[in-house]
Amino acid sequence: MELTWIKYFVELAHEGHMTRTAEKLGVSQPNLSMVIKRLEQELGVPLFDRVGRRITLSDYGKAFLPYATKTLSAIESGKRAVLEVKGIYDRNITLATTGTTFLFGLLKDFIKQYPDVRVRQFIVSPEEASSMLKMGKADFAITSPPLSDEELCTTLIYEDKILLATSRDHHLSREESIDLRDLKDEPFIDLVENYTFRKLTDEMCQLAGFTPNIVFEGEIVLMAELVEEGLGVALIPESIMRLYPDFPVKVIPIRYPEYTRKVGLSWYKHSHMGKYKEAFREF
Template identity: 30%
Template sequence: MELKQLEYFMTLCRELHFTRAAEKLGIAQPSLSQQIRLLEHEIGMPLFDRTGKRTAMTEAGKILLHHSYHIFHELSQARAAISELQGLKRGNLKIGALLTVVSYLLPQTVIEFHRSHPNIKLSVLGMRTGDIYHGLLQNELDLGIVCLPVEHDDIEAIPFFKQPLALAAPKHHPIAKEPFVTLDMLKEIDSILLPDTYFLRQLINEQCRALGSSPGQSWK
């Protein structure tokens, strides 16, 4: 059963005349008759009584007409809902972000987004990088915010924020006098870093290994 057939059927129900209905639809009368016959074959019962030039709906036709109104109404509602979704007037948005992002970067953005789009249900989840990747690939998240680089063929990454890493040290520590700190310096000092399960820690370890060194003693 096709929507076009239902459209033809509903027009014929209004006109109760094949020639006039065909003219309304802009098709030839034999084409309309053929589509109605196909629809009746699909239904398994006649939809119209044809007596001479007179056409009347059968009980099956009346039932199908009733449900056809509902079908096209639901389609209209679906189009309206999708249109609102495209215009950010309604819908759901689920974001997975690193905990530091959730705490420091997102609060004001979320407030402004809610003011602009009050009917969008926004969910922000603090997650680790691997879990964010999994959520995106499983279509459980609409958006993920992680640290670069993102190396995955099925995930598109768009850089939107840059921030230099800083080393916090006691005021009187020798390294505090340096104008900047390189990763190579970390092997010379004890350092407190995030656990190995965090992407940022893994990135620091990777960069240190590339330099032939490793971070100093760390406490998790």
């Protein structure tokens, strides 16, 4: 059994599609199929159930996957340990995150204190972040909501209040607090759907009994400009105001429903950490 076979198996298990997996690995589909077939022959069992183009793990595959994942992670940890002896690896920290707004203060202070460390960030879904940690493709994940997985260690960094943003001359701008149920007829400026924060704000509106009338979906800075012009209201995390202290909008606390965004730091419990990664974890 070759290490490449295990790598191909794990990627196919996560992707669930032969063509996409082959493209991701940079190999031909026939080559990928041949490797999986050899692995199944060596184990003597089918690892996948094939229904049309969709591929799902068989019961045998589900049993094999956690051990295959740990094998790849152990190899990555071994490589890191060797590179750390050479003084290379530990100066590189890879982050898998579900957003950017909760990173600024943390990264700014860390990079100032450790200027020789190189930090790379990948914006991914919570599921992808978990997978990257287990496969050794990321050192840490900073996510909202925090990851919950028995193979990961997770600590809560902070909780972020959700606020209403309006233009300074909006008819609600002088309110001390807002009941979200009173906004069912307001036009909303919002993040695009693939953001986890967007899922949270959609959930808030549903709890308040309405589906928001979204007139624009985009990035946070452009959202602020449109809110400033009075083209709609927006739900934003409190940390935005720390990140952009001159944000040109009026922010109002929401009394119902009162929501917070939890942000967590996670790492693979079996990963090897040098002094800089330990420093980042404790920062």
